[in-house]
Amino acid sequence: MKRLTLLLGALLLTAAALAQTAVPPTVRIAHGPYVLNVTEDGFTVVWDAKADAIGWVELAPMDGSHFYSAERPRYYDSHLGLCRVGRMHRVRIEGLQPGTTYRYRIMQRGIVLNEGNRRVILDDGDGSEVYRRKPYTIRTLDPAQEKVDFWMVNDIHARDSVFQLLIKEAPEAQPDFVCLNGDLASQTETEQTLWDACLGSASKILTPAGIPLAVTRGNHENRGAYAQHWLDYFPTPTGETYYTFRRGPAFFIVLDGCEDKPDNDPRYYGMGDWNEYRRQQAEWLKGVVNSDEFRAAPVRIVLMHMIPGKEDSWYGEQQIRRLFVPELAGKGIDLMLCGHYHRYHWIDDGSRGVDFPILVNSNNDCLRVSADAKGIDLKVVNTAGAVIKQHRIDKK
Template sequence: MKRLLTLLGALLFSGIAFGQPSVRIAHGPYLQQVTDDGFTVVWTTTMDAASWVEVAPDDGSHFYAAERPKYYDSHIGKRRIGRLHRVRVEGLEPGTTYRYRIMQQGVLCEEGNKRVILGEGYGSDILKHKPYTATTLDESKDKTEFWVVNDIHARDSVFRLLLKGVEKAKPDFVCFNGDMLSSMESERQLFDGYLNSAAELLTPAGVPIVAARGNHENRGSFSSKFRDYFPTSTGEVYYAFRQGPVCFLVLDCGEDKPDSDIRYYGMSTTDAYREQEARWLQQVVQSEEYRSAPVHIVILHMIPGGKGSWHGEQELRRLFVPILNEASVDVMLCGHYHRYAYIDDGSRGTKFPILVNSNNDKLVVKADRKGIDIDVVNTRGESIKRHRIDK
């Protein structure tokens, strides 16, 4: 009787008894960790739910033409229940576009492992709207185009201006190169600050996110959750991937001041993390995936240090630059300074140029095996600087 009352209460509370879906999409979805054989879809729901993604080929058939394979939000062999959903779709072909829809069932009643009662399935609409799409990476592609924005610091209106036209340009990905927020205090702040807009503008265009953490994303009570929202292939906040002729190294800069700084409240262990990252970097640049790529691009929020630099930047120079100097890097893309700079005088100890993007512009980067073209584009969509890096 008690169970029946609990269930009835849950039904009433969830609105299902009034014909309302028990669970709705709260934020997202957006695409993460696209590889040559898969992609990850991330979204949140208004209540605890069990979720999955259904995938169909992009062959013109109706989504309902056949039973579509389901990929569950699962973790170590169990379906994962919660409000944050991360579904990994794998076993796909390289360079291929797939359609997908996200689905979830709200948890109406959960009594430990004994009984879980799920509500009706509900998810992204595929009748009035086209299903979402995702395209896997392909290292045999001749060229790649991607965009970079950084240092948005939750200025959503600037962010939206910079992403204007993304649905037509359809770059292979948009990189968020750090400090998208000033600190990470809550999920709401993350979505309100820029991630709602990112999902709204990028997901219908099938454009994935490549996230690099800035120093400011180390801060705040929610900062330990960064990787939950931006899952990676390494399980860390640094990783590498191939697209077309380019091998990308997405590095984590850590904090800018020493770990003992009063602003970190004794919670920062960034020095040890950078050391760990440097050991990983040493391995990656020796890998076949890296060495076989004709072009190498490094994405890193902070800039390796020069004269007068702070501790974090000095550490980036000490730990990463000697490795990168031996790894045929073509260009490093940074942010952090909130102003444009092109550093090709070796003053940061690098044998490669460093392009620092401002907080109000985006980089439009096109690369093939002959070289890299970079346009610095302002919020009016005007190209204000241009660089060509020949191979």
């Protein structure tokens, strides 16, 4: 009898151990979040889970209450009414008040078991900290804001340590946003690439400080096995890599110069259709520069990774000059900000067919811009925090 009891006990313990190992661990947040597309009434939050999960954002006002004092409204990462199952999550929150700061946290529940219509089991969930740390905050746009301050870095090419040095003062300086102007990595091979390149650091340094991102696609973002997932990371109002946004007095046009060599270059393996994409953008640009929003803005700035070329430039730059420049010249653009050359250039000699200055930022400096209805101040700041170039554009 004693032997039987022992055997039964051992069997029960084994069964309990097996049951324990059968339950997978809670799916944790892998990277992020970071914030994009801040408007007067909303913003977009993006993060990455370690395994398949559904995700949502909870929102709370800045009313002095504890985040846990009430059930907070949820904004799901859903599409066509169904929560999206996956690792990358993006949630658009809308219907907010302008010029107002909100608190938020990201939440997710991992998929423990998915037997389709028969049974789906979610785990107990993971989320950003609101107990030991302050919840994240973000401020919606204030239409009365008369000045915009923003920073721009480009051509990081996965040198995350350089990126960290370039943006480390941002939480204290509080720019309205940080622009990543292309070539975050050299090729996007996996889901991890962009996080390792600089997005993980951008999330850690900028998000707790309430600073959103504005992102342009560089030519290198077209390369690699995971390149097709760009919009999973950087959703835009247009669903394309070209779009516009307003911040304070400035209207921004974000353009995608696409690749730098001809579409049939062997390096693109017959996968490129960038001539057509640039043509499509040029058509769209006609409408943008004739819009009331563009015309009414006191300041107009173009953000693009590549640069309108000279006669002897590479193919992509020549196409930008042929297709984009005619739509931009004579339309009242104040400034174009680019990267790509990995060296600083100030081009205001009309050599690129435009009637506005072009600042090409190097791959090792941060450009800090302040703009209002009177003009634009530009400072190029190196990794040591020293101002190495300065420009002033007075509005006529």
